[in-house]
Every structure is written in structure tokens, then in C-alpha cells.
Amino acid sequence: MTAEIVFKYFTDLTEIQRAQFIRLNSLYQDWNQKINVVSRKDIDELYVRHVLHSLGIAKIQRFNEGAQVLDVGTGGGFPGIPLAILFPETKFTLVDAIGKKIKVVEEVIEGLQLENISAHHSRVEDLPGQFDFIVSRAVAAMPTFVHWTKGKIKKDSVHERKNGILYLKGGDLTNELKDYKNAQVFALPEFFEEDFFETKKVVYLPQKYKANL
Numbered sequence: 343m344t345a346e347i348v349f350k351y352f353t354d355l356t357e358i359q360r361a362q363f364i365r366l367n368s369l370y371q372d373w374n375q376k377i378n379v380v381s382r383k384d385i386d387e388l389y390v391r392h393v394l395h396s397l398g399i400a401k402i403q404r405f406n407e408g409a410q411v412l413d414v415g416t417g418g419g420f421p422g423i424p425l426a427i428l429f430p431e432t433k434f435t436l437v438d439a440i441g442k443k444i445k446v447v448e449e450v451i452e453g454l455q456l457e458n459i460s461a462h463h464s465r466v467e468d469l470p471g472q473f474d475f476i477v478s479r480a481v482a483a484m485p486t487f488v489h490w491t492k493g494k495i496k497k498d499s500v501h502e503r504k505n506g507i508l509y510l511k512g513g514d515l516t517n518e519l520k521d522y523k524n525a526q527v528f529a530l531p532e533f534f535e536e537d538f539f540e541t542k543k544v545v546y547l548p549q550k551y552k553a554n555l
């Protein structure tokens with residue numbers, strides 16, 4: 343599989359961005375031989391399962407110039423790295439509790455010469471600072487995630503969509519979201535036709551969520 347699948351859905355990329363998306367594959371193939379940052383089964387499907395899936399968030403929210411975005415539990419850099427390629431004017435902070443994953447993320451950032459990302463080895467609860475948006479995939483159930491990230495979203499929003507959390511989720515979310523009355527769920531098959539996206543969604547939780555917690 344090649345980066346063409348990304349270019350099919352994101353047609354206005356610069357030459358630099360296209361080159362970065364192409365380069366991603368060999369960087370991850372190399373790193374995955376040393377440290378398992380992407381599951382063995384998924385590495386061959388990197389562009390669909392990791393890159394395009396991460397970019398699903400961009401179909402819901404285009405980040406403004408100067409916006410600050412935190413990727414919580416980034417693991418090998420998802421969704422943060424693909425989003426940082428797509429939005430070079432936005433500042434991304436990637437955090438993970440496991441140091442060796444952050445080491446790989448740092449190497450990939452360097453390999454792609456991305457200047458809009460900083461990576462931190464920390465639990466998110468211990469990370470200082472506030473952000474416009476928090477993005478994430480496969481880290482915790484929503485109540486736990488909201489608890490961990492409490493106070494980390496700026497109150498004043500300069501974006502079309504209010505500041506908040508954009509979380510990549512799959513499956514039936516009825517139970518998980520029952521306490522979040524103003525959560526919005528966007529189905530990714532609306533944007534991507536590959537079977538992988540059949541049950542995939544982006545959950546948007548505005549900063550002033552009405553939670554019965």
C-alpha cells in the first residue's frame with residue numbers, strides 16, 4: 343500500500359507534505375523492526391489503519407494557524423504525526439507515558455523534519471499547559487479520559503468549532519457517551535470508502551460539555 347490513498351482523500355497537499363507522507367512508511371517500517379510501535383498486523387496497512395484514520399479528525403476540524411493541539415497517549419505518533427503534516431501552521435504537543443515510544447516519535451519527527459511538534463514522556467495528568475484541542479485514539483474510555491485531561495483545554499475559543507476533545511472511537515458508543523449530552527459523533531464512512539472505516543467514528547466533546555459526573 344502506498345501514500346496514494348492519502349492523496350486520494352487530501353488533494354491539496356504541497357510537494358513537501360506529499361514527500362513527508364511517502365517517507366513516513368519507510369521510517370515506521372525501520373523503527374518497527376527495533377521497537378514494536380505499530381502492531382505487526384497493522385504495519386502493512388499503515389496508510390489506511392494509522393495515517394488515514396488519524397486524518398479522519400481533519401475531516402471534522404481544520405485547525406487554524408497558531409492553534410495548539412495536544413495528542414494524548416500518542417504511542418507511535420497517532421493521530422498527532424499525520425495531523426502535524428497536514429497542518430504545518432498548527433502547534434502539536436504529543437505525550438505518552440512510555441518513554442521508548444516517545445523516543446521513536448522523536449526520531450520520526452526528525453526524519454520528517456517536522457518543526458511544529460514537540461514530544462513529551464509523561465502521563466497527561468502531569469503535563470503542564472492548556473490547549474485549544476485535544477486529539478486521541480485508543481487510550482481510555484471517555485469518563486477516564488475526561489478526568490485525566492481536566493483543565494487542559496483553553497476556555498476562550500478562536501475557532502469555528504468550540505475548543506474541545508476530538509477522539510477516534512469505534513463501535514457502539516451509546517453507553518460510553520450517555521453522560522455527555524452535547525457530544526457529537528461523526529461517522530468516518532461518510533468520508534472514506536475503505537472497509538476498515540465501517541464502524542469508525544470521531545467523537546467531538548466541546549469544552550463546556552454537560553456531563554452528569
Ligand SMILES: C[S@@+](CC[C@H](N)C(=O)[O-])C[C@H]1O[C@@H](n2cnc3c(N)ncnc32)[C@H](O)[C@@H]1O
Nearest residue numbers: 415416417420438439440464465466479480481
Ligand atoms: C493503545 S495505545 C494507542 C497509541 C496511539 N494513540 C494509537 O492509536 O496508535 C495507548 C497509549 O496510551 C498511553 N497512555 C495511557 N495512559 C496514559 C496517560 N495517562 N498519559 C499518557 N499516556 C497514556 C500508553 O502508554 C499507550 O502508548
